Amino acid sequence: MCGIFCLLSLSAARCAWSEAVHERLKRRGPDSSQDVTVGGTDACYRCLFSAHVLHMKGLLTPQPVQDHTGNVLVWNGEIFGGLPVMPEENDTAVVSQRLSSCDGPSDILSVLSTLRGPWAFVYHQKAGDYLWFGRDFLGRRSLLWTFDAEVNALTLTSVAARESGPTQSSWQEVPAVGVYRVDLKAVAEAGCVTFEVYPWAHGGRDLVSRNSPAVLESVPSGCTAVMNRSGLVLTSPVCPLNTSIPKLSDEEEIHPNSHSHVTDLEQLLASKENNDEVNRLTYVLSEAVRRRVQSLPFKVQDDSPSPDELASVAILFSGGLDSMILAALADRHIPAHQPIDLLNVAFKLQVPKKPKESARRPGKRQNKPTDCKGDGADPQTSSPFDVPDRITGKAGLGELRDLNPERRWNFVEIDVTKEELQKMRQERVCHLVHPLETVLDDSIGCAVWFAARGIGYVTGHGDPRPFTSSAKVVLTGIGADEQLAGYSRHRVRFTASGHEGLIQELEMELGRIPSRNLGRDDRVIGDHGKEARFPYLDEDVVSHLNSLPVWEKADLSLPRGVGEKLLLRLTAKRLGLGQSAVLPKRAMQFGSRIAKMEARHEKASDRCTRLLTE
Template sequence: MCGICCTVSLTAEIFKPYFLDYTNLQRRGPDSSHQLLETDCTYKYSCFFSGHVLHLRGQLTPQPLKDRNGNIFLWNGEVFGGVEVQDTSNDTRVMFEHITSCDSEHDILSLISKVQGPWAFIYYQKEKHNLWFGRDFFGRRSLLWGFGDNPEVALCLASALESSSLTDVKQWHEVPASGIFKFNLSTSAELKSIHLTHFLWMSATEEEQLEKGQSFLTVENQKYPAKITYEEGMLIAPITPLNKKIPELLSKSNPPALSNSVSLEDLKMLMSELHRENTESFIKVLSAAVKKRVSCLPKVTNLLTSKGKLANVAILFSGGIDSMMLAALADRNLPAEEPIDLLNVAFMMRHNANVKKLQKKPGPVSQHQDDGVAHKDFNPFDVPDRITGRLGWKELKSLNPGRIWNFVEIDVTHNELEQMRELHISQLVQPLNTVLDDSIGCAIWFASRGIGMLKCNGEKKPYTSTSKVVLTGIGADEQLAGYSRHRLKFIREGYKGLLDELSIELGRISSRNLGRDDRVIGDHGKEARFPFLDEDVVSFLNSLPLWDKTDLSLPRGLGEKLILRMAAVMIGLGSSSVLPKRAIQFGSRIAKMENRNEKASDKCSRLQPDIAQRHTFKANFSP
């Protein structure tokens, strides 16, 4: 994982490097930092490249890479398939060798179509004066772009914003994950305007392209000072299209009568009536995806103490079905002696409000015993995700008692939240700016930082996760109808409405979630990895009829993500298999900490909205 950026100037004047402050990019890539200036005297343009490397694979390879022909390459990604990369090789160098050997546009597009895994790249093709750039099909790696209002700063591309990047570029957006772009520098320099060719993923529908952000690229709405040519059918999407067959409900056997409270026994009873073969295949393909993401990592050694090995893999962990599956499958694919960090975040609850709530509504949560301390003594960090996290931790210890499971309790006070939001998080979440982005961005930033407390021999001690890789369960809800909006759609419009909703989910995940999450997690010099968005996992789930994956006629905690719940039972998990979906902003209680009457979609004043609302620019640089 890396921090990459490139600034393009379309002027003959002496070029000034604009990203002088590389703080956020260096935090993403702490192992190597280099810059490179490329100037073309014939066409009067300049490109300034900066690369910051987090070393995870093969030999440390500083970026940007430059060959003897003047081609320059920046790569922020992981190759997990499609292009062969040996365990001891570095994928940046492998991809550079492949892309510089391409003789034509078709060859470059064919190469990009093959790559499986998360990526964002910038490639300067010197002989043809082209600057290629883009993000993978799902948008799992962040890449932002902004256009200046003068030729000296025509275009800026960056993994994350820097405070100094806000001077000459007034508006930033995420590069749409709807294809890759070619920027012809010679033509643009001559005409003093930006000319882009946008190569679209072939299998994506018009609705999916719009969700990925193509609507922001039209010349008519003047969002960007760019003239764009669209080329369809040039990139082959790396996944199987969604199976949209509508089930014949009458051909299905009626589900057995279930009690009002869903239990593990209800799920086990359903398993006998559904296709076990599909569930077994799902376990196999998801386990393979996890294995790719936890293997061949540089080992973290403990040089200061003799207390044993440190964790190389961490999981954003709530104790819910998604994170429990990732933990259980990571356990299957890691050496027995290697610890796994379970990162569990909680935001401080207000004492008076919590006591009043517990007095009004006693129940399983309020009666929960925390190692002998009753809830009447009030622990402000006993949020819902902390409670389910502890229960999930116990399940995992029962599943494999020999594994060291580090349950890291990450407690966040209001003062620390405000401080870190101002210092780091607000810039990382940009250009997104809603209340929801603030809540999720802050929760993931603190969780992935991995600084908390670990219980050892009955007492808690400070602990900092050493893992450079963080697994996250995003993608499960989008594919398996895990959100409340999916159930509402199903109630209103049945299977067709639900299929229509699911058909665009992965199209909008790049702009709604993944770029933001990559920037937030990467800020700690760690890499986010998304097993549920592995190309083989998505293709397998897309190939199944809807009713083999989810059944929203069943209650919450059972019907949504049904195949995942059955898989959890089959690999030995227990009560976590029937926990209903709970979003991180509610489970961690960050949504309650601010104590404001806000809607999730409202613009968030805490995320410096003045940056996002500055004026747009003219579509041409000429006087």
């Protein structure tokens, strides 16, 4: 993973760039930093490239990479398929070599279309003087853009900095609808920037048309985006969503019996059809996890423990269905002598103020103490950090120990106070979440930032001891709910509009996940010099789930905790998991209790004033 940056200046004057942005880019890539400038004093444009590398595979390859013909590449990505990459090779070097052999646009699009894995890049193609940039089909790596009309300069970067005060920022996320090309000679002559768009396409049908409003809204002020005149497209790495509807329109609702939900899943798993489908999903998910946890470099310092004592992989862990499956599959592919870090974040429960004795009405029944599902700490709990995700996390840890008692599972209890939350939000998180700014972005961004930092406590045979996760790879379960109808809004839509409405909702979910979630999470996790990896958004997993009719993925006529993500729950049972297979969905902001820590009368979509810098 890397922090990448490109400043395209169309004026003779040198453009200064923010030291704050530079520092955030260096935190993303602590292993190597380097700048390269192309254009020179005689050119009518200048491009400053800056790259900061987190070494993850093969030989350390400093960036920007400049080949023998003068092409320049900054690359923030991982190749998990499509292009052959040997264990000793580095992804960046392989991509640079392939791009160097390209002549026209169709060659470059062919290379990018073959890649499997997350990526964002900026590439100066010297022949013809073109600047290419973009993000992968699912937008799993961050790339932001802005244009400064005063100095006539375009900036592309992995991470930006939020300006102080309530002023509207000009930063936007580059839409993940294709890749973009700038004709540098033409824009230098015109004095303004035009992007040619090369869209992703399913079977020749480009995906820009349905997303054109979002693209146009995100184009920096002073710039223009146009479809490329040649009609060239990128081939989508995933198949289209199966939109078939069940033949029987009046489906009989299934009412659960008095037996447990686990028994329901076992009965469903016993049928051959479900059995085969579970086997197929288990295989593709297992392969997705394998590609993301193997062949990782590990640096050993003179004063550090041996590699066998430190984890290379961590999981954002709530003990819920999605993270439990990732842990169970990672257990298959990580050597048994290596630990796995389970990162569990909790925000301190606020104890409600006791009413004054005089304010109590005589004879009125007093409320019972609030349990961990409410606003305050239950007096019976042992800690103000016993939030729902901490409780289910510990239960999940027990299930994993039953699966593999030989593995050392480091359950990292990451406790966050209100004071530390407010301090780190202002210093770090508000800039990383930017340009997103809702209450939900604040809650998720802060929770993920503290979790990924991995500083907390682990409890072994004695008292809790301080612990800092050594893992550079952080697995996250995002993508499961969006594809398998895991949110409560999916059930609402199904109740109102049946399978047709549910399919439309799922199609929308996957289409907006780059702009709603993935760029933000990449920026937040990358701030610790760690790499976010998304197994549920592996191209093979997405294609497999897209190919299935919706009723094989979820059955929302079944009760909560069974019907949503039904196929994934059956997979959990196949993997040997127990109660975690039937836990209902609980959003991270509620499970960690960050949503209860500060303002409590907000909507998730409200603009969050706490993200404003002072």
